[in-house]
Amino acid sequence: MKNLSGKKVAMVLLGGLLFLLLAFQPAVAEYKVGAIFSVTGPASFLGDPEKKTAEMVVAQVNAAGGIDGKQIKLIVYDDEGDATKANLFARRLVTQDRVLAVIGPSQSGLTLAIIPLFEQYKTPLISCAASHKIVTDEKTGKPYHWVFKTPQSDSMAVEAIFDQMQKMEITRIAIMSVTSGYGASGRDELLRIAPAYGIEIVADEKYDPRDTDMTAQLTKIRALAPQAIVNWSIGPTQVIVLRNWRELGMEKITFFQSHGFGSRQNIQLAAGAAEGVYCPLGAGNIAEVLPDDHPQKAVTMTYLKEYTAKFNEPVSAFGGYAWDAMHLVIDALRDVGGDKAKIRDHIENRKNFVGQQGVYNFSPEDHNGLTKEAFQMVVVKDGDWALVQ
C-alpha cells in the first residue's frame, strides 16, 4: 500500500512539473529556420562560406530587432558531404526541430537525395546547389512543389560563354572537363547546347580532380587547332590547366573557364597565366568592378564589405548562394509570417528579388528565377577581373 501511494505522489509531482514546463514555455517568439551545409569534408569550400554567411545574415536581422519583434533561430547541421547524413538532418529539421523552411544543402547530389522528404512534409527547401534537376521533376517536367534553388544552372553559364563566342566569331572549340560531378554536368551541357549555336566541338578531353599535369590533353588539342578551349573544373586543376596552356604557347587559342573559376585566388595561383582568360561570373564575384548603375551593385558591395570585415577572407559565389537563400526566406517571413505554405507561395511569386547571384523572378514554372543574364562575361586583365563590354 505504501508503495502505491509513493507512486501516486511521484505521478502527481511529475504531472505538475510537466504542467509548469509547458506553462513557462514562451509562446512562439521566434521563427525557426533550418540549414544543411557541407561545412567539413571534401566540399567544405562550399559549405564553410555558406554557413558563415547564413549565420551572419541572421545575426544582423536579429540585432536589428528581428521580424515583427520575433527573432530568427537558425539551426545549422553539417552533412560532411555525406548523403546519408544530409537525409538524417533533413528529417530531424522537419520532424523534431519543426522549422519553417530549410536552406541548403551545398551539393546537388545531396539536395536530390532529400527532395522527397520536403515534398512529403510540405516544407520549403531552398537549395544552394546548381543542378537544374533540383528544380525540374523529371516525371512531370515541372518544378517540385516545395523546392527552390538560388545558384544559376550550368546551362546558363554555357549559354553565356557561347554568346560571347558568337560575338568573337568562334565556331571550332575544344572542351576539357574534370571527371567529377561538376565537370560531367558542365560537359553534358556544353555538348547539348553547342549545336544550337552552330559551334563544332573538335576535342572532348578529361582529367582527374587530383591530376598534376594536363600537357598531354592540351598537346592533343593544339594539333587540332581549335579557335577556343572551354575548361570545366574546380579546385587546383583549373589553375594547372591554365599554366600548361600558357607554357605550351597556346595563347592564340582563346581560353574560357567555367564560373567555378570565380575567385581572385585562382588568378594569383595561375602566376600570370590567367591573363586574357574569359569566364562567366555572377555579380557577387565581381562587386567592385560592376558599374554603379548595375542593379546588384549595392547588395553585392554591402555583402562584400560585411563578410570580409567579419571573417577576413574574400567572398565567394557559394556564400552568395546562401545569402540569397537566407534573404528569400527572411523576405517571405516578413511578408507572410510563420506559415510554411504561405512562405512557399510567397517565394514562388516573388519577382525582382535583387540578390548576390542575380535578380530573381520566380514563377510556378521556374523555381530558380534566373536567366543567362545572371552571368556577366568577365576577362582577366592586369591580374584582376574586367567586364567584357
Add this chain to the structure above:
Amino acid sequence: MESFAFSHQLLQFMVTGLTVGAIYAMVAIGFNIIYNVTEVLNLAQGEFVMLGGLVMVFIHVSLGLPLVIAFAATVLVVTVVGVLLDRLAIRPVRQPTVMALIIATVAASMIIKGGAMLIWGKNPYDLPAFSGREPIVVGGLVLQSQYLWVIGFLVIIAIALALFFNRTILGKAMRACADNGDAARLVGINVRQMVLLAFGVSAAIGAVAGITLTPIALMDYDRGAMLAIKGFAAAILGGLGSFPGAILGGVILGLIESFGAGFLMSGYKDAYALIVLLLVLFVRPSGILGSMAVARFKRF
C-alpha cells in the same frame, strides 16, 4: 595556328610522362625502403609528399628564406615527421603484425592530413619554380625548367641511394635487416634503429618529391592519398622491394598515362595504367624486376 609535327607531339607526351613518372618513382622508392626493412607498406607515404610541398611553401614563401636553405629545412622537418611516425605509430604497437602496422600507417596518414588541413586550410598553394617560369622551347617541344628539376632529383636520389646501400656500413646494415632481420640482430645490428632510419629516409625522399612537384601542380592538404596510390602501383609494377623496379614502374606508369591521354580517350587514362599493371601481374606476379631470382640485383 600552325600545325605541329607528329614527332613533336610524341616528344611532348614523353617529357610529360617522364616528369609525372619521376614523381611516382620517388613515392615508390619511399615505399620500398620501408617495405624492405619492415615488410610494412607505409600508406602515409603520400602525406610526406604533401607535407614536403606545404612546409616548403611555408618556409620559402611565408618566411621568405632562400631556396636552398628552405629546401634543406623542409627535408629536415619532414624527416622528423617520418621519424616521429615510427616512434609514435609503429614502435608502440603491442603485437606488431604486418597488418596491424599497415593499419597504424593509415591512421597516421589521416592524422597528418587532418593536421595539414588545420594548419594550411583547404586552399591549394603555389611555389615559385626553381629557375623561373619561362618555358624552354626546343623546336615545337615545350619544356618547363621545373620538369628538368624533377627528373634531375630522381637521378640524384637514385645515385645517392646506390652509394648508400652499397658503399656505407649503415646502408649495408639496412640491407642486412631487409634480407633477414633475426640474422642481422645476431651480428649486432640495431634493427630498431634501422627501421627508424628507413622511415626518416623515406620521408626525406617524399619531401623532395613534394618540393619539386609543387611549382608544377600546386599543393593542398588532400593530395597525399592519390600520390600514394600511384606510387604504390608503380612499386608493384616494378616489383615491390626493387629500387630499379620502382623507377622503371614509375616511369612506365607516367608514360602510359601521358600517351593514353594523348592518343586515346583522356577520361580513361588511369584505367590504361591499371590495365597494364594487371597484365604485368598476370604474367609476372612479382612485378617486372621483382623476381626472387634477381634478388641479388634488388638494390642499386
